[in-house]
Amino acid sequence: MxxxxxxxxxxxxxxxxxxxxxxxxxxxxGVGLELVGRQEDIQKELDHIRSVGYIxxxxxxxxxQRKIKIDLDKIDYVITHASEVIGMGEAVGQxxxxxxxxxxxxxxxxxxQGRCEAVVSAGSTGAAMAASLFGLGRIHGITxxxxxxxxxRMDKPVVIIDGGANSDCTPGMLTQFAEMGxxxxxxxxxxxxxxxxxxxxxxxxxxxxxLVKETYPMLKQMHEDGKINFVGNxxxxxxxxxxxxxxxxxxxxxxxxxxxxxxxxxxxxxxxxNEFKSDIFGCIIGILAKPFVKRLLRRINWExxxxxxxxxxxxxxxxxxxxxxxxxxKNAVGAAVRVLNKDINTKISESINR
Amino acid sequence: MxxxxxxxxxxxxxxxxxxxxxxxxxxxxGVGLELVGRQEDIQKELDHIRSVGYIxxxxxxxxxQRKIKIDLDKIDYVITHASEVIGMGEAVGQxxxxxxxxxxxxxxxxxxQGRCEAVVSAGSTGAAMAASLFGLGRIHGITxxxxxxxxxRMDKPVVIIDGGANSDCTPGMLTQFAEMGxxxxxxxxxxxxxxxxxxxxxxxxxxxxxLVKETYPMLKQMHEDGKINFVGNxxxxxxxxxxxxxxxxxxxxxxxxxxxxxxxxxxxxxxxxNEFKSDIFGCIIGILAKPFVKRLLRRINWExxxxxxxxxxxxxxxxxxxxxxxxxxKNAVGAAVRVLNKDINTKISESINR
Numbered sequence: 001m002x003x004x005x006x007x008x009x010x011x012x013x014x015x016x017x018x019x020x021x022x023x024x025x026x027x028x029x030g031v032g033l034e035l036v037g038r039q040e041d042i043q044k045e046l047d048h049i050r051s052v053g054y055i056x057x058x059x060x061x062x063x064x065q066r067k068i069k070i071d072l073d074k075i076d077y078v079i080t081h082a083s084e085v086i087g088m089g090e091a092v093g094q095x096x097x098x099x100x101x102x103x104x105x106x107x108x109x110x111x112x113q114g115r116c117e118a119v120v121s122a123g124s125t126g127a128a129m130a131a132s133l134f135g136l137g138r139i140h141g142i143t144x145x146x147x148x149x150x151x152x153r154m155d156k157p158v159v160i161i162d163g164g165a166n167s168d169c170t171p172g173m174l175t176q177f178a179e180m181g182x183x184x185x186x187x188x189x190x191x192x193x194x195x196x197x198x199x200x201x202x203x204x205x206x207x208x209x210x211l212v213k214e215t216y217p218m219l220k221q222m223h224e225d226g227k228i229n230f231v232g233n234x235x236x237x238x239x240x241x242x243x244x245x246x247x248x249x250x251x252x253x254x255x256x257x258x259x260x261x262x263x264x265x266x267x268x269x270x271x272x273x274n275e276f277k278s279d280i281f282g283c284i285i286g287i288l289a290k291p292f293v294k295r296l297l298r299r300i301n302w303e304x305x306x307x308x309x310x311x312x313x314x315x316x317x318x319x320x321x322x323x324x325x326x327x328x329x330k331n332a333v334g335a336a337v338r339v340l341n342k343d344i345n346t347k348i349s350e351s352i353n354r
Numbered sequence: 355m356x357x358x359x360x361x362x363x364x365x366x367x368x369x370x371x372x373x374x375x376x377x378x379x380x381x382x383x384g385v386g387l388e389l390v391g392r393q394e395d396i397q398k399e400l401d402h403i404r405s406v407g408y409i410x411x412x413x414x415x416x417x418x419q420r421k422i423k424i425d426l427d428k429i430d431y432v433i434t435h436a437s438e439v440i441g442m443g444e445a446v447g448q449x450x451x452x453x454x455x456x457x458x459x460x461x462x463x464x465x466x467q468g469r470c471e472a473v474v475s476a477g478s479t480g481a482a483m484a485a486s487l488f489g490l491g492r493i494h495g496i497t498x499x500x501x502x503x504x505x506x507r508m509d510k511p512v513v514i515i516d517g518g519a520n521s522d523c524t525p526g527m528l529t530q531f532a533e534m535g536x537x538x539x540x541x542x543x544x545x546x547x548x549x550x551x552x553x554x555x556x557x558x559x560x561x562x563x564x565l566v567k568e569t570y571p572m573l574k575q576m577h578e579d580g581k582i583n584f585v586g587n588x589x590x591x592x593x594x595x596x597x598x599x600x601x602x603x604x605x606x607x608x609x610x611x612x613x614x615x616x617x618x619x620x621x622x623x624x625x626x627x628n629e630f631k632s633d634i635f636g637c638i639i640g641i642l643a644k645p646f647v648k649r650l651l652r653r654i655n656w657e658x659x660x661x662x663x664x665x666x667x668x669x670x671x672x673x674x675x676x677x678x679x680x681x682x683x684k685n686a687v688g689a690a691v692r693v694l695n696k697d698i699n700t701k702i703s704e705s706i707n708r
Contacts, residue, residue, distance in 0.1 A: 154624060154628075167562060168564050201518055201605070201609040201613075208521060208606070209604075209606040210522050212521075212606075235613055236617065237614070237616055237617040238613075238617065239618075240620075240621040251555070252607065253607050253610055255555040256607055256610060258590065259555075259591040259593075260591070260611050260615060260618070262591055263590065263592065264593075264594060264614070264619060264622075267507065267508060267594040268622050272650050275650045285642050285643050285646065288639045289630075289643050292636055292639065292640075295629050295632075299625065
């Protein structure tokens with residue numbers, strides 16, 4: 001049975017929601033857990049769950065909280081004590097080096113030492129990235145690891161890479177992101193021959209910033225060499241159209257796409273609710289429409305995707321949202337499970353080094 | 355009476371919708387027009403309007419087409435013949451230099467020569483920018499003009515600058531964008547002491563790409579000098595929150611914010627319509643909810659904002675959406691009217707050169 005290392009102390013609602021979500025995932029996906037963090041705190045959560053026999057789903061759609069039965073005796077888990085926690089605001093480099101016994105570093109070590117197949121953390125993204133990079137090392141030939149994020153769309157999701165690991169990038173890095181993104185789309189999302197685009201402004205070759213203009217011909221060459229299926233520039237307005245399955249970007253712009261999407265969606269839902277509130281007729285329609293709006297919210301909810309994969313490191317590392325609920329955490333572990341036994345890193349390595 | 359120069363040949367639906375929208379604006383805002391383009395084509399549109407006595411609103415919300423009565427005899431317009439048109443795909447620099455008698459160049463000249471107070475074009479953004487820059491010149495002290503775009507939000511709009519004029523920027527350029535954006539927010543949107551933020555990833559100072567990290571302390575200094583009200587980094591997720599009124603960005607990321615917002619909104623509206631279609635009950639709710647969804651669409655419709663201002667040039671230049679309908683074009687002229695007699699360029703010049 002595969003085992004997943006969980007940074008039980010990372011995240012706004014840690015350790016409670018992290019432990020709960022991980023157990024939920026272990027039960028649902030049939031994986032084992034290594035819960036890493038303060039022994040006492042984790043044990044307290046486990047004792048609580050054992051006593052009541054369930055957890056609250058805590059789904060971010062603010063729907064009814066479902067009770068999820070958890071049978072601890074059927075879940076294969078161990079606790080690994082780590083005394084320290086790296087907070088959200090801490091300087092990453094320093095804290096990773098100084099806090100040797102932090103939960104994220106210890107959780108990564110569980111993978112590095114071969115006890116676990118993947119690590120999941122909802123703590124500081126920077127700390128999780130740095131710990132994964134230092135602890136697992138890079139795949140041979142990879143310049144910089146990158147974050148692959150799956151965004152919901154009408155028909156099928158789209159992968160954005162890099163979602164925020166590298167604020168400043170070189171063309172060479174972007175070409176590697178393309179290869180990693182393709183491997184991820186194939187293995188994790190089951191896409192057959194994913195179309196790769198590069199985030200830009202303007203459609204034609206030659207439009208965009210210097211980085212895009214330099215990267216474009218390199219991606220085109222890779223297309224001609226049969227390495228990727230490159231479809232050209234993807235404008236902001238085309239992100240949600242079925243033009244590309246994998247969108248390559250520097251981490252700055254990529255992160256902005258993700259965050260603007262999240263924020264814009266929430267604003268729109270609020271705005272439509274407000275429209276309904278404008279008169280008594282609207283209020284009634286609003287109440288009747290509620291289940292439909294809720295279903296939409298569930299569909300676009302980031303919690304359903306749970307985690308972003310840090311690609312390019314020698315191991316599987318999933319970075320969950322800092323605000324992860326039990327439901328989000330369950331899905332973050334699910335994101336790790338989806339690539340288990342898929343040899344994604346071997347595939348990436350083959351692609352980069354051929 | 356102020357007169358606005360219209361590039362009658364620019365835009366996907368030119369000259370018909372451009373002429374129609376401009377006349378609508380002239381009638382609504384009480385301004386004169388100089389319609390620039392092929393005499394014959396423009397005259398044909400005018401003859402048609404004179405014969406039927408109205409135009410179709412063509413509002414992008416796909417609502418009922420309203421008939422707008424147009425009394426040509428009460429509108430002060432002249433036609434200026436220009437034989438050439440710069441197409442959407444043409445290389446900007448070349449075509450501006452070669453096509454001396456293009457409608458956009460001639461329309462800009464109407465401002466440069468003092469016959470008009472502003473120019474509005476729905477043609478190629480690059481061509482409109484280049485023609486404005488060459489024809490009007492930069493405001494003394496301005497390194498690079500930038501596009502100011504107004505985005506709808508829940509309560510009040512937000513200004514993004516640069517919306518796409520400069521793909522690669524320096525910190526010095528961004529500080530000027532901040533000053534221009536403040537002048538625009540004050541004079542065009544009536545904001546008192548607009549809060550200025552810089553688009554970034556991560557909240558704290560020191561987070562972001564190299565450009566942001568270098569620009570941040572400069573904006574902070576301007577805040578300390580009382581020049582702007584700087585509020586720090588604005589993450590993608592905060593664009594639609596009331597944290598900043600003016601968001602400074604390089605033109606690449608700024609354009610991506612705009613386009614992703616547009617595309618994400620449309621996808622969400624489609625998704626909610628789909629949810630309604632999922633069962634017979636939903637279909638009924640969907641029909642009842644239609645007027646509310648339509649009202650929302652109208653609120654977030656870019657056509658209501660019509661045009662983006664090119665700031666930093668010696669004159670008023672509005673760049674309208676390429677897909678401008680008559681309604682969008684009317685509002686683009688409205689965007690020019692809103693800053694007429696406001697001495698926005700004097701204010702920008704004073705701010706930059708003090």
